[in-house]
Amino acid sequence: MKNNFIPALKEQLINSKKIVIIPHKNPDGDALGSCLGWKHFLETMDHTCAVVSPNEFPKFLEWLPGQNEIIKYSKSKKKSEKLLLEADLIFTLDFNSLSRIEPMNKIIDDCKAIKIMVDHHEQPEDYADLIYSDPSLGSTCEMIYNVMEAIDISVINKKIATCIYTGIMTDSGSFRFQSTTAITHSIVSNLLDTGIDHAQIHNNIYDAYSFGRLQLLGKALTNIVKVEALNAVYITLSQEELNQCDFKKGDTEGFVNYGLSLNGIKLAIILIENSQEKIIKMSFRSKGDFNVNEFARKHFNGGGHNNAAGGVSYDNLEKTTQKVHQTILEYKDQLK
Ligand code: 5GP
Ligand code: MN
Secondary structure, X not given: OOXXXXXXXXXXXXXXXXXXXXXXXXXXHHHHHHHHHHHHHHHOOOOEEEEEEOOOOOHHHOOOOOXXXXXXXXXXXXXXXXXXXXXXXXXXXXXXXXXXXXXXXXXXXXXXXXXXXXXXOOOOOOXXXXXXXXXXXXXXXXXXXXXXXXXXXXXXXXXXXXXXXXXXXXXXXXXXXXXXXXXXHHHHHHHHOOOOOHHHHHHHHHOOOOHHHHHHHHHHHHOOEEOOOOOEEEEXXXXXXXXXXXXXXXXOOOHHHHHHOOOOOOEEEEEEEEOOOOEEEXXXXXXXXXXXXXXXXXXXXXXXXXXXXXXXXOOOHHHHHHHHHHHHHHOHHHHO
């Protein structure tokens, strides 16, 4: 964190009456955990806060403290726009490019509010007045914890800690990814001291599959393709397959990681058809030096982190799958 971030933030908080906090589209545990944790924290200081999400979030997050107060732009456009236009301060958490909140990004330019970005993705855009960006950290929740600690650690109660723990747990793959450090564990230790039920949090997220979701996982695993002689795999899921399994938002979360569980694998990709938006949404995961942030940026309109990134294709599933296969072959020296 740069030296001037906390003093500048404190100054903004003195004068702010209306605060809006925004996660990225299709928010995950880290995005919602950081937004809700930050909202609860600010509310203990008598600020008026609203979380405005670009769209719906998955069922497995529908238990987070305060989730029922989240305003969804996709459902309540007028209300969201009013909040955004009247805000003094807007926090954008867990994303660093306004394209990640489309189509809500169009209003942001008209907002008079001071914008503050807290985020751990690579290559932040330049839209915010105050930026705390650190791609070395495993989650935005860890960053928000750092901010809270610098302002007033004594305020962190069980409700706040539950939100923050959720994001650290989900973005670290339950504390197993490289970005998990001694500091991460020390933060988690402090969060546990507030009395959070970590076993229940894990259960809420990972052991709450619907029958359809488990069947869809079966299809995903059946569809996995290993690119011959290379340590790369990809999985496809068509809209038809999703429909057969009564697909709900969030059902495919984590599926790509099954590709990474293969011995020696360096790159795993999942391609998911969305016929309503006429796109193929993609997730990229890697182990070791293979940089999927660069891969997604260069070939698939995306980005993210070195070992976890996302992207999108506007071609159909068949064409996109061919492109994925061909592109993997271009990297054969790195993927042997
Ligand atoms: P996931 O594959 O879990 O959706 O996303 C992996 C990482 O890449 C996350 O940190 C996410 O924020 C980022 N990401 C996902 N989709 C996109 C995208 O379309 N564009 C960019 N720039 N980042 C993405
Ligand atoms: Mn994150």
